[in-house]
Amino acid sequence: MERIRIGICGYGNLGKGVETVIDKNNDMELVAIATRRNPKEVACQIQKNVSVISMEELENWKGRIDVMILCGGSATDLPKQTPMMVKNFNVVDSFDTHKNIPEHFKNVNEVAKLGGKIGVISSGWDPGAFSINRVYADAFLPDGTSYTFWGKGVSQGHSDAIRRIEGVKDARQYTIPIEDAVNRVRNGENPELKTREKHLRECYVVVEDGVDKAKIEKEIKEMPNYFADYDTTVHFISEEELKREHAGLPHGGSVLHSAQTGSGNKQVIEYSLKLDSNPEFTASILLAYARAAYRMNKNGDTGAKTVLDIPPALLSMKSQEELLKMV
Amino acid sequence: MERIRIGICGYGNLGKGVETVIDKNNDMELVAIATRRNPKEVACQIQKNVSVISMEELENWKGRIDVMILCGGSATDLPKQTPMMVKNFNVVDSFDTHKNIPEHFKNVNEVAKLGGKIGVISSGWDPGAFSINRVYADAFLPDGTSYTFWGKGVSQGHSDAIRRIEGVKDARQYTIPIEDAVNRVRNGENPELKTREKHLRECYVVVEDGVDKAKIEKEIKEMPNYFADYDTTVHFISEEELKREHAGLPHGGSVLHSAQTGSGNKQVIEYSLKLDSNPEFTASILLAYARAAYRMNKNGDTGAKTVLDIPPALLSMKSQEELLKMV
Numbered sequence: 001m002e003r004i005r006i007g008i009c010g011y012g013n014l015g016k017g018v019e020t021v022i023d024k025n026n027d028m029e030l031v032a033i034a035t036r037r038n039p040k041e042v043a044c045q046i047q048k049n050v051s052v053i054s055m056e057e058l059e060n061w062k063g064r065i066d067v068m069i070l071c072g073g074s075a076t077d078l079p080k081q082t083p084m085m086v087k088n089f090n091v092v093d094s095f096d097t098h099k100n101i102p103e104h105f106k107n108v109n110e111v112a113k114l115g116g117k118i119g120v121i122s123s124g125w126d127p128g129a130f131s132i133n134r135v136y137a138d139a140f141l142p143d144g145t146s147y148t149f150w151g152k153g154v155s156q157g158h159s160d161a162i163r164r165i166e167g168v169k170d171a172r173q174y175t176i177p178i179e180d181a182v183n184r185v186r187n188g189e190n191p192e193l194k195t196r197e198k199h200l201r202e203c204y205v206v207v208e209d210g211v212d213k214a215k216i217e218k219e220i221k222e223m224p225n226y227f228a229d230y231d232t233t234v235h236f237i238s239e240e241e242l243k244r245e246h247a248g249l250p251h252g253g254s255v256l257h258s259a260q261t262g263s264g265n266k267q268v269i270e271y272s273l274k275l276d277s278n279p280e281f282t283a284s285i286l287l288a289y290a291r292a293a294y295r296m297n298k299n300g301d302t303g304a305k306t307v308l309d310i311p312p313a314l315l316s317m318k319s320q321e322e323l324l325k326m327v
Numbered sequence: 328m329e330r331i332r333i334g335i336c337g338y339g340n341l342g343k344g345v346e347t348v349i350d351k352n353n354d355m356e357l358v359a360i361a362t363r364r365n366p367k368e369v370a371c372q373i374q375k376n377v378s379v380i381s382m383e384e385l386e387n388w389k390g391r392i393d394v395m396i397l398c399g400g401s402a403t404d405l406p407k408q409t410p411m412m413v414k415n416f417n418v419v420d421s422f423d424t425h426k427n428i429p430e431h432f433k434n435v436n437e438v439a440k441l442g443g444k445i446g447v448i449s450s451g452w453d454p455g456a457f458s459i460n461r462v463y464a465d466a467f468l469p470d471g472t473s474y475t476f477w478g479k480g481v482s483q484g485h486s487d488a489i490r491r492i493e494g495v496k497d498a499r500q501y502t503i504p505i506e507d508a509v510n511r512v513r514n515g516e517n518p519e520l521k522t523r524e525k526h527l528r529e530c531y532v533v534v535e536d537g538v539d540k541a542k543i544e545k546e547i548k549e550m551p552n553y554f555a556d557y558d559t560t561v562h563f564i565s566e567e568e569l570k571r572e573h574a575g576l577p578h579g580g581s582v583l584h585s586a587q588t589g590s591g592n593k594q595v596i597e598y599s600l601k602l603d604s605n606p607e608f609t610a611s612i613l614l615a616y617a618r619a620a621y622r623m624n625k626n627g628d629t630g631a632k633t634v635l636d637i638p639p640a641l642l643s644m645k646s647q648e649e650l651l652k653m654v
Contacts, residue, residue: 020589024469102651122654129467131654132639133598138653139615139642140456140608142351186601248592261611262347265575265603271460272599274513276592281467284588288466306640306654312459313635315466324429326465327449327458327633 003029004294006287007061009085010071011035011042011052013249014094017283018069019046025287027317031065034058062088067290069283070094079104086112086119086304090293092286094124101127101306109304118293119304124282125273126150130255132307133271137257141267144259147185149177149198153251153278161226162203165219167211170239172246176200177253188258188266201232204246206239251278288315330356331621333614334388336412337398338362338369340576341421344610345396346373352614354644358392361385389415394617396610397421406431413439413446413631417620419613421451428454428633436631445620446631451609452600453477457582459634460598464584468594471586474512476504476525480578480605488553489530492546494538497566499573503527504580515585515593528559531573533566578605615642
């Protein structure tokens with residue numbers, strides 16, 4: 001069997017996640033990992049026989065990689081990397097700055113069309129699996145209301161924001177959906193919920209010796225955008241406890257959609273994820289969309305795609321015959 | 328705006344459901360309802376200005392109906408009707424005899440290709456929304472285990488089976504998922520579950536005067552395929568109580584999929600429905616797929632399709648611009 005040759009671009013949590021889960025996909029093989037660090041100093045964690053290369057070398061791999069998984073960050077990496085890479089490769093990214101998705105789509109689409117490649121953007125679980133479910137639910141029940149809850153899980157962005165405070169050595173922030181709010185939506189009550197009524201924020205913080213904890217706590221709780229609009233709890237713990245109890249990257253959440261049909265019949269759709277490892281699950285989804293990108297491009301299709309443009313069957317390793325049995 | 332002209336073929340619970348929910352779809356209009364009864368004796372329940380016609384007249388409506396929603400039963404109606412109708416119309420059906428879906432697909436595909444039409448088969452929620460979720464989950468976590476639970480809800484097939492017993496005037500059967508089993512799956516325990524361990528069956532039965540209730544209860548509980556493999560409870564109630572307490576057709580259920588990634592990280596995906604009206608929800612989904620069938624056919628595509636072949640975006644009334652904001 002001809003395997004889909006996969007490249008990883010960016011070797012952080014997500015890139016390592018792709019490396020970890022790729023073996024579950026018998027139709028794929030990992031051929032290269034591109035890193036910004038010195039390739040000689042980077043050891044692959046799991047996969048042997050994989051070339052570790054610099055970002056600059058990637059161009060020479062044109063024709064030897066079928067789909068490149070872009071594992072950089074949405075703030076500064078992907079807006080440049082995805083359009084650049086899609087010139088030479090089919091690509092999949094997890095661009096997650098929701099408000100900039102239309103612009104990112106446009107930029108990727110132009111280059112992908114020119115290069116004759118497919119660029120799947122904003123894959124993963126939110127955006128990604130959650131987006132699909134928001135759109136399906138809205139199409140099934142067009143005048144309903146959708147709610148997205150996140151957590152319980154670690155928000156990397158919020159953890160980073162705490163780490164930037166002077167006197168903080170390390171931090172882990174959990175986003176926690178408020179169970180009462182979730183249950184009201186589940187019961188089809190269709191409530192109006194303020195930011196504060198949907199999620200709590202819980203912070204575990206390691207500080208330098210001798211700092212003013214009360215001041216740091218205040219600074220966290222009043223941080224605009226990140227914490228000011230939420231009920232936030234701050235726990236100061238030791239470095240050892242942080243490593244022991246908060247080393248994982250669990251996450252999850254729910255998309256709920258409710259509407260009434262006919263004479264007051266409540267209809268509720270819920271899609272939920274409970275993930276022990278956020279990066280490994282995100283990586284798993286990126287690989288499913290890599291398969292779709294490969295197939296679409298083989299079939300002559302080019303341009304930018306989102307998860308909304310791709311039929312479920314294209315993601316699956318199973319044959320048409322096997323899929324008909326799963327309908 | 329040009330509206331999609333919809334026909335209903337079969338005016339039972341599901342056909343009436345389509346009539347009830349179609350107004351939520353601003354891009355559609357209902358133009359005709361075909362019934363097996365005498366059209367003169369059938370009054371539309373909700374929609375005015377809709378032609379009620381006989382099945383035989385349908386042929387004359389070629390070119391005046393864009394998508395026909397087939398609302399017949401899977402046992403005897405749809406295996407004949409769908410291939411027959413797809414000669415002249417784009418069609419959507421909710422064929423739900425899982426083991427015969429491959430054959431039904433083949434039959435519909437042949438005629439649809441010849442007639443230049445699209446035939447979406449096995450739409451609805453199971454098969455349908457549940458099928459999509461089984462395939463997405465399996466593509467995201469390829470070596471996981473999937474579980475489907477149904478209920479709490481009314482099973483029409485099981486209610487009918489009880490009604491066929493001598494001495495029974497009416498009956499309503501609820502399928503109830505066993506909460507403990509659902510929770511074990513939710514926790515990623517990956518249990519092996521026998522039929523009896525997944526669902527209970529609860530029956531509300533109205534009998535003729537003077538019959539042997541104990542005999543009827545035994546006959547229900549020992550009925551092969553339907554009840555013998557389940558823990559079944561039978562309640563004998565009055566006709567009035569049945570009408571008062573059990574008139575609705577609620578249903579729902581969950582598709583759960585769990586797998587491990589990396590070093591023992593549990594990942595759990597759950598899709599759940601809680602429906603006050605099964606026929607109105609099924610009808611809502613059929614209309615979303617009618618939109619997709621219309622668009623695919625406009626775009627030159629023909630043949631049989633399942634929900635697995637259709638990208639989410641094609642189901643939505645929203646523009647590409649609006650959809651990008653939902654990603």
